Amino acid sequence: MxxxxxxxxxxxxxxxxxxxxxxxxxxxxxxxxxxxxGEDGLGAYLTVITNPRHMRVMLATLLLSALVTLATLAVSTTVGLFLSRNAFPGRAVLVSVLTLPLAFPGVVVGFLVIILGGRQGVINTLSVSLGAGRMVFAYSMTGLFLGYLYFSIPRVLLTVMAGIEKLDRATVEAARSLGASPLQILRDVTLPALKPALIASGAVAFATAMGAFGTAFTLATDIDVLPMLIYTEFTLRANFATAAALSIVLGLVTWAVLAVARSLAGTTVAAAG
Missing domain, CATH: 1.20.5 (Single alpha-helices involved in coiled-coils or other helix-helix interfaces)
Known part of the structure; x- marks a missing residue:
């Protein structure tokens, strides 16, 4: 036709x-x-492999993004299952609170992490007052992990909840009538049915963590991730060729992850925007 x-x-x-x-x-x-x-010509695109610092930063960024993705999927799937299966007073308010980070730019998320785990943060103040010593983590990979997790959960949560709403309730009831335990239903029925939504939302979380800049910039004391490296090369060293090459590499890696996820999960990965 x-x-x-x-x-x-x-x-x-x-x-x-x-x-x-x-x-x-x-x-x-x-x-x-x-x-x-630049001076290296097209070899600038290989600096991620040939330059030890660039390679280290790339691996750190990939590892951080992968950990954020796994943690986000675990938390969002658990919360999404609970919210979709239970109706209770205040449920709408709870969903609104959980999705509130969608309204925050990365800089605001960074400030929230500093308020929580900075030198004058709530946790450090409480720790010192209890005699447990200083507890500052906002300006490290731990703080960046928590910041990325904070703004990734709403994106994944909404996708997972939408996927749960589309589940075939008859299949779940049939499994329950055959004596399957809640854990067995989750493992053999619910999670396989949610696989496309989990792959799609996981790809979004990974891509967001790979390229997020605002939070890293706010917390950047002992943090070395690819967006910060690109910023440093461009602004502080005026190395435009390296910054541009690293930007292309970052974009290609993110695009590849989204492309693979789209092939596995279908068009639902379009939500990455």
Missing amino acids: TTRFGAFDAALALPALVFALAFFLVPMGVLAVVGGS
């Missing part, structure tokens, strides 16, 4: 074409040219 591409369809496609050219193809093309314009 063939479809005719008429004037109306062209009009519908025009905004997408303009957006793709103005905000993706042209900027990425210029960025790619700048990345190869």
Whole structure:
């Protein structure tokens, strides 16, 4: 079956074409040219492998993003199952509170982490007052992990809850009538049915953690992740070629993760935007 591409369809496609050219193809093309314009030429794209510091930062960023993704999936799936299965007074308020971080930029999330675990933070103040010594973690990978976890949970939670709403209740009831325990139902029925939603939302969490800058910038004392490295190369060292090359590498890694997730989970990964 063939479809005719008429004037109306062209009009519908025009905004997408303009957006793709103005905000993706042209900027990425210029960025790619700048990345190869330095002393190392196209070798700048290999600095992630050949430069020990760049390699270390890339591995740290990948590890942090993977840990954030796993923790986010675990927390969001548990909370999502509870909220979807139970109706109680204040449920709507609780959902609103859990999704509130969607309204916060990364800088605000960084400040919240500092309030919690900074030098004058709540936990450090309480720890010192109890005689347990200083407990400061906001300016480390631990603080960044908590910040990324904070703004990743709402995105995954909403996707998981939407997936749970689409579950076939008859299948769950059939498993229960056959004597399956709640744990068996979760393992053999619920989680397999939620697999597309979990893959899609996990890819979003990973991609967000890979490229997030605001929180890292706010907490950047002892933090070395790829977005901060790009910022340092660009602003402090005026090394535009390296910054551009690292940006392209970061974009390719994130795109690859989203592409793999899309092939495994279907079009639900489009929610990554």
